[in-house]
Amino acid sequence: MTHTDYTKNILNIKDDNIYFYENCLENVKINNTVTKIFRGYLTYTPEFCPKCGCVNEGFDDIIKWNWKKNCKIKLPKVSNYNTLLILDKQRFYCKHCHSTFTASTNIVKFRKQISINTRTSVILDLMNKGSELEIAKRNNISTNSVNRILHDISQDKLIKNNGLLPTSFGIDEFSATKDTISRMAFIIVNHSSKRIFDINNSRKSIDIEHYFKRYSKQERDKVEFITMDLYKPYYILMHKLFRNATIVPDRFHIVIQFRNALDKTRIQLCKKSNKNYNKFKKYWKLILKCEDDLDTSTQFYSHYFRKYVTEDYIITYLINTNHELFVTYNYYQGLLKSLRNRDKNKFFSIIDNPSSDISIYAKKCNKTLLDMKKYLANAFDYDFSNGIVEGTNNVIKQIKHTAYGYRKFSHLKARIMLIKGLFNPLAA
Numbered sequence: 001m002t003h004t005d006y007t008k009n010i011l012n013i014k015d016d017n018i019y020f021y022e023n024c025l026e027n028v029k030i031n032n033t034v035t036k037i038f039r040g041y042l043t044y045t046p047e048f049c050p051k052c053g054c055v056n057e058g059f060d061d062i063i064k065w066n067w068k069k070n071c072k073i074k075l076p077k078v079s080n081y082n083t084l085l086i087l088d089k090q091r092f093y094c095k096h097c098h099s100t101f102t103a104s105t106n107i108v109k110f111r112k113q114i115s116i117n118t119r120t121s122v123i124l125d126l127m128n129k130g131s132e133l134e135i136a137k138r139n140n141i142s143t144n145s146v147n148r149i150l151h152d153i154s155q156d157k158l159i160k161n162n163g164l165l166p167t168s169f170g171i172d173e174f175s176a177t178k179d180t181i182s183r184m185a186f187i188i189v190n191h192s193s194k195r196i197f198d199i200n201n202s203r204k205s206i207d208i209e210h211y212f213k214r215y216s217k218q219e220r221d222k223v224e225f226i227t228m229d230l231y232k233p234y235y236i237l238m239h240k241l242f243r244n245a246t247i248v249p250d251r252f253h254i255v256i257q258f259r260n261a262l263d264k265t266r267i268q269l270c271k272k273s274n275k276n277y278n279k280f281k282k283y284w285k286l287i288l289k290c291e292d293d294l295d296t297s298t299q300f301y302s303h304y305f306r307k308y309v310t311e312d313y314i315i316t317y318l319i320n321t322n323h324e325l326f327v328t329y330n331y332y333q334g335l336l337k338s339l340r341n342r343d344k345n346k347f348f349s350i351i352d353n354p355s356s357d358i359s360i361y362a363k364k365c366n367k368t369l370l371d372m373k374k375y376l377a378n379a380f381d382y383d384f385s386n387g388i389v390e391g392t393n394n395v396i397k398q399i400k401h402t403a404y405g406y407r408k409f410s411h412l413k414a415r416i417m418l419i420k421g422l423f424n425p426l427a428a
């Protein structure tokens, strides 16, 4: 093995036309970090002239003509050191068309500084959670370069439409990027594979209708179940599009309805004038917790009560400070528990006859629930795990958080698809 072979093996360079100089490795400080610099050269006998196309048969056709020196190519790190290849590229002269051209290599794209290997490493990093800044640092390139690679991926056909729809799927919306309509996007999750089926950049009814109409009527008629949020316009639309589907409200979204109602009731009490202001602010999670899960025995010191308390004690104390909260709390707990225990009759008896003292938020929530009553029964009768939609939404939130917000929807979508393993640009 020559030193060129060794070096190429270390750097994972597979171009036969690259050679390394003797003593090709140097450690140089660049921007205060030690960088390993490898020096090599690229030369070969070209088969033809790329300008005029004439075949190179000897010295009468194409000759070697000087060098293009010091072309910088960024490589993946070696032993965690930034690594740079400085390559001298052979130049050629064509005697037929009198033009010159530079030798080309497959380790880097034309006119790019970032090696294919670094690009691959960035793509692998993009498939995991982590900000673009971290990925840029890890690969010794700028965040702009990372963004450009993500952009290239986003231009690919991320989802292959084979004309087939899942027979059971969930739809949901999530807050997306500035370039989507009203900043919201629309997601479809396949229930049986538990994977994202597609993400669409609009949640407007007209766009959703347009989206699903790309599938044949025959295919749409095969859909059996659709789960979704309690949003009436979608129900009307879905009935129109999927004649045979049973529409099931997501239990996760039903809970959110009355959960928000209770939380808003609590926030109302978070006024500075309220002497229990701090306690209401601190223990918001406990108030939303199912009362069956409250710890009644473990004591811990509460700075707010200035004594040892239990979770149960805190809740009993707080809800008894305000009548409206007390009634709304019981309304919430009743709905939560009946949904948990799949007690349809109990659930409906609560929304049919709510206490007149529940807060205005709970009244509004109750109106929505009554409005959707004919669908709510399906949430009790059919068993769909709401974890898929919930989980997917959490992942999207995390991605947006670590990415410090994406500006382009196509980029966000590409990143979601990469992280969820739904698209692999490295698979040929």
Ligand SMILES: [Zn+2]
Residues within 6 Å of the ligand: 049, 050, 051, 052, 053, 054, 094, 095, 096, 097, 098, 099
């Ligand atoms: Zn030529």
